[in-house]
Amino acid sequence: MNGIKASPASRKDIQIYARYVKKKVGLENVLYFPILQFVENVVPLFYPKFQFEVVPISEMKEHGLTYPSSKIMKIREDVYYGAVKGDGRDRYTIAHETGHLFLHDNDSIALCRLGNSNDMMLYENPEWQADVFGGEMLASTYLIRGMCIADVHNKCGVSWAAARTQLKYT
Numbered sequence: 001m002n003g004i005k006a007s008p009a010s011r012k013d014i015q016i017y018a019r020y021v022k023k024k025v026g027l028e029n030v031l032y033f034p035i036l037q038f039v040e041n042v043v044p045l046f047y048p049k050f051q052f053e054v055v056p057i058s059e060m061k062e063h064g065l066t067y068p069s070s071k072i073m074k075i076r077e078d079v080y081y082g083a084v085k086g087d088g089r090d091r092y093t094i095a096h097e098t099g100h101l102f103l104h105d106n107d108s109i110a111l112c113r114l115g116n117s118n119d120m121m122l123y124e125n126p127e128w129q130a131d132v133f134g135g136e137m138l139a140s141t142y143l144i145r146g147m148c149i150a151d152v153h154n155k156c157g158v159s160w161a162a163a164r165t166q167l168k169y170t
């Protein structure tokens with residue numbers, strides 16, 4: 001299955017945009033980004049028709065699904081409760097879905113169900129873009145400069161892998 005293309009956005013573009021969103025809600029300098037509270041309480045201020053659904057495991061294979069045009073986000077219940085407990089991977093899933101919501105506007109097909117297309121530029125790949133946005137929301141490169149992986153993992157509430165990736169781009 002071919003993936004769909006998004007408008008091109010570089011890592012730098014997405015970093016700047018994520019920082020803008022964080023600044024707009026007064027969380028620009030907060031190391032531990034409260035992604036769940038953000039999605040449940042703040043996103044509706046950006047998008048009044050936003051719907052957030054927690055879906056039973058039996059009804060959903062994916063960890064998360066987002067329909068950016070209709071502003072619907074579905075998160076599987078185990079992922080939701082993992083994020084409540086502060087699990088880094090689950091927090092990242094929600095941050096990734098938030099990226100689709102803010103960056104993408106074509107939901108003829110739900111994102112995250114798509115296979116990778118080889119002939120797509122990385123900058124046009126909506127999954128790559130959502131990953132960059134999610135990483136930047138949780139472990140902002142401008143805040144973690146000079147920190148070690150363990151500190152980023154602990155202070156930002158992200159997995160070790162995500163901490164390592166974010167530090168690469170500071």
Ligand SMILES: [Zn+2]
Pocket residue numbers: 096097100111112126127130
């Ligand atoms: Zn996705």
